[in-house]
Amino acid sequence: DAGVIQSPRHEVTEMGQEVTLRCKPISGHDYLFWYRQTMMRGLELLIYFNNNVPIDDSGMPEDRFSAKMPNASFSTLKIQPSEPRDSAVYFCASSFVLTSTDTQYFGPGTRLTVL
Amino acid sequence: QKEVEQNSGPLSVPEGAIASLNCTYSDRGSQSFFWYRQYSGKSPELIMFIYSNGDKEDGRFTAQLNKASQYVSLLIRDSQPSDSATYLCAVNQEYKLSFGAGTTVTVRA
Numbered sequence: 001d002a003g004v005i006q007s008p009r010h011e012v013t014e015m016g017q018e019v020t021l022r023c024k025p026i027s028g029h030d031y032l033f034w035y036r037q038t039m040m041r042g043l044e045l046l047i048y049f050n051n052n053v054p055i056d057d058s059g060m061p062e063d064r065f066s067a068k069m070p071n072a073s074f075s076t077l078k079i080q081p082s083e084p085r086d087s088a089v090y091f092c093a094s095s096f097v098l099t100s101t102d103t104q105y106f107g108p109g110t111r112l113t114v115l
Numbered sequence: 116q117k118e119v120e121q122n123s124g125p126l127s128v129p130e131g132a133i134a135s136l137n138c139t140y141s142d143r144g145s146q147s148f149f150w151y152r153q154y155s156g157k158s159p160e161l162i163m164f165i166y167s168n169g170d171k172e173d174g175r176f177t178a179q180l181n182k183a184s185q186y187v188s189l190l191i192r193d194s195q196p197s198d199s200a201t202y203l204c205a206v207n208q209e210y211k212l213s214f215g216a217g218t219t220v221t222v223r224a
Contacts, residue, residue: 043159043203043214056211091158098210101147101166106158 002026004107006092012113018080021110023092024073033093033104034067034077043091049075050098082114118142119206121215129223134191136218138204141185148180148187149205149212159203162189194222 005024013019025032033048047057052069060067064083069075079086089111093104122137138148147166151159165171165178165187177190191198199222204215 042216045211045213048211101164101207103161103164104212106160109158 004092004094004105006090006107006110008110009108010111010113012115013082014115015083016081017114018078019082019086019112019114021077021090021092021112023075023077023107025075025092025094026105027073029094029096029105030072031095031098031104032069032075033095034075035091035093035106036088037091037109038088046077079112082112084114087112087114118208118213119204119215121202121204121218123218124201125219125221127221127223128194130194130196132194134194134198134220134222136189136191136202136204136220138187138189138215139185140187140204140206140213142206142208143182143185145185145206145208147207148178149207150176150178150189151203151205151214153201153203153217155200162202191220194220196222196224198222 007022030051034046035043037043046059047067049069065079067077089109091109092107095102095104119140128134149164150162152162153159163173163178165180168180168182171178175192179188201217201219203217205212
C-alpha cells in the first residue's frame with residue numbers, strides 16, 4: 001500500500017492568499033483526520049471524517065479554515081485568507097475503524113509557510 | 116493544565132543505555148495510550164499502544180501504564196543512535212487522540 005498521500009509537500013504563499021492542502025487516505029480506511037503541528041502548540045487535531053462525513057470540527061481554529069471530503073479517496077483542507085500564524089506542518093492521517101486501540105497512519109505532511 | 120504532559124527534554128543518553136520517557140494525562144476516562152516516534156522533518160509513526168495496567172513489551176520498547184496515577188511511560192532498552200527522535204505520547208479521549216508536546220531523545224554514540 002502507498003500509505004497516506006499528501007500534496008503539496010511544501011507550500012509558500014503570501015498573506016491573504018488561498019491555500020488548499022490535499023490528502024488521499026489509505027484505501028479501505030473509513031476515518032480521515034487533519035492535524036496541525038507547530039512548535040508552540042504541538043500536534044493538534046483539527047477535524048475528522050467518517051465515511052466522508054465531518055464528525056468533529058471542534059479543533060478548526062477559525063472560519064478561515066474549511067475541510068471537505070467529496071469521496072472516500074480524497075480530502076482537502078482550505079485556508080482562505082491565509083495568515084502568517086497559519087504557518088505550520090499539516091498532517092493528514094487515516095484509520096480503518098475508530099476504536100480505542102486502532103492505529104492512525106500519518107501522511108508525510110505539508111509544510112506551509114505564509115509570508 | 117494540559118491534557119497530556121510529557122517530561123521536558125531534551126534527553127541525552129549514551130548508546131546501550133536505557134532511555135525513560137514519562138507522560139501524565141488529566142482525563143481519568145482515557146482508555147488507551149499510544150507512543151509515536153517522530154524523526155526530524157518526518158511524520159509520526161506508531162511504536163506501540165497500551166490499554167491495560169502494567170507493562171507491555173515489544174522488542175527493545177516497554178510501555179508501562181498506571182491508570183490510578185494517570186501515568187504512562189516508555190522505556191527504550193539498549194538505546195541506539197537510530198532511536199534519536201522526538202517521542203510523542205498520545206491519549207485516546209472519546210476516540211480522538213490528544214498528543215503531548217513530545218520529548219526529544221538523543222543517543223550518543
